[in-house]
Amino acid sequence: MLDLFPSREAGPFGRRLKRERGARIPVTVVTGFLGAGKTTLLRHFLASPEGQGTAVIINEFGAVGIDDALIRDSADETVLLGNGCLCCIMRTDLQVALRRLVFDRERGTVPPFARVVIETSGLADPGPILQTFSTDRALGGEFHIDVVLAVVDAVNGEAALEEAAEARKQVIFADRLVISKSDLVEPATVEQLTHRLQQLNPRATIDIAVSGVLDPHRIIEPVADERSGFVAEAAHSDGIASFVIEMAEPIEWLTFARAMETLIALRGSDLLRVKGFLDVLGSRGPIVVQYVQHLAHAPVELESWPAGERRGRVVFITRNVLERQVRDLFVAVQALAKVEP
């Protein structure tokens, strides 16, 4: 249909974007185990100039509305999801809440808020939340997750990581980690926790919040640059591994897509998060790809590569899928694709 109106300005992936989120509304997902200090962090952020124009969605587990009452005075728009944990039964409600924000903005009953912050329940698995934003049919056309933040408190964090798979998962999925309540423990404890967090998630930078205060930019700035400094494979006790596949040569889009289709068909539920830049043959800028389990975000082309970095690289967070297996799959598909008929 759109071939009716071709444009020399656009590539095969549509209008080239300055940045990954294009014009979509940026979303920060704040995770962290029960009592980690998410609400305090959020309140300070909302009070800062950078926090202006933020719509907040709070997921409560159990008692209704405690965190909501704390936040309401400072947020531009607050929606409380009070029925349970965001990751399981509440994903539909999250979609409804986000859709409603969009409709209300269109109708003019809510001003065009500049960003959304989702504070998840302490028990939430971030995976399904990320899935909510995967496709255009879901909310991927309107919203884009810029940052997934995990708050870990210095007092109880270590124990939570030891005992609760959800807490570990929150750390593994995060783009940034924030250590809270550092003023309540000895420096050695913070150091030890930092070491543990680095083991779990070597991609993420670690910030220390002092009395619940964190530079507001750390809550909203996209993390693309940090990810490029990704370190090698990290394996976890839950069978979760993270690794990066680098591609020295440009790749045909179809080859990449076919390899991912195969991977999804065989092990989709174990692809917890896949994200990266591709150097696609015939494309000027990098193509950003992102997958959460079976769902793929629509790929977008950026206007330009980060300085001096024309090189494909894709980060995988998987469960019981090994780096070698993924690498072998790509090599095999590429080899097959090269054969002339």
Added chain:
Amino acid sequence: MAATDQSPISKGYQPVTWNFKLLANDMLAGFGGMGEGMSVQIAPDGRRIIWLAHESAPKNFTAVDVSDPRKPKVVCQTDLPHADMRSNSLETCGNMMAVAYQTSKKDLQPAGFELFDISKPENPKSISFFDCSGPTSRGVHQLWFCDGEYVHCASGSRDFIPTNPSDDQFYRCVDVRNPAKPVEVGRWWMPGTRQGDNVRPPSRHPLDKGFRAHNTNVYPQRGDRCYLGYIDGGMFVLDISDKANPKKVSQWTNSPPYTGFMHTVVPLFDRGLMLVTDESTENNCKDWPKLIWVLDAREESNLVPIATCPLPDHAIYAKAGRFGAHNIHENVPLPTAWHSDQIVLGTFFNGGLRAYDISNPYQPKEVGVFMPPAPPGAPTGTIQMNDVFVDERAIVYTVDRHIGGLYILEMDF
């Protein structure tokens, strides 16, 4: 799920900046009521100067050095000879500038356009004046001047007696290849609007804003076409391959049922699309809705509207001043202008500046909004964004109609 009913956001009008970055605002020495003429010149000394038309007297035009878009500096501001006139439109081409003069009543002077040498931006020198005054004429409302050779304008004329006094301005093409002696080479008016036409005058629309020319855009991609907004007459595509005898190729109008005042036509040649804007001219949304229309123009003789650029519900905008479409960035065919067939930027008075992604022309999508707080002294209590121009660096310039002057922005989407 429970949405709060006591949200701190009032349900009313609020300024907002979404996906634009404000670099600077210049109130233009207290004369920040700006019209719909914006043009960028690279001066011989290398400075980047934006020339701005004023909405009304006392000022004629203002030049602002925007070499550093974060630090604009007014370098020239001139006065009109009297208060019963305005110079609402201007264009530059190289070091020459054409400025439109329209009087508030018929048969006043000066009504026409003036050419200036702007080699020294601090000291523009008049080259010539093309007189368009007459007992039925208010002179020139708008002009287009991009090739250094012809001024295409919406103008009255001494020898043009309209069938209705409101229909006084029509399309005129003036040869300025000898800038000291401009000469009219062709004209076209909507049949029925001139006394003596063998066609009945058009039926008036309820708001009756005149069957007269507004924007007169001509692009080198189709130098034989003029894309003509004709206010209550809709829009026309003219064949100007013979400048002395322009001929109608096609017409499209949305009125009735809409309320007239079609303003600008911008063809997107590569894509076979056309953007057509209305102008909101009534306060408090009395002429709602005023829109940017997307037309399938693959067959220029059969223009098909396929979409409009979506606006929020007008309720909260209806309280103060105008709200609705007006000017858009016109892809002016000069090296100092940004060109896009993917993004449309338009001004919507109290709806501010809005950007749309039209990569899917059937579904334009809003991608940015700039609605600054009301400038101090704003008579409507809101911004009234009037015009927009984007330079080749993708720096966005937009102006307030009443007092706020020039806003300089970056697109952030």
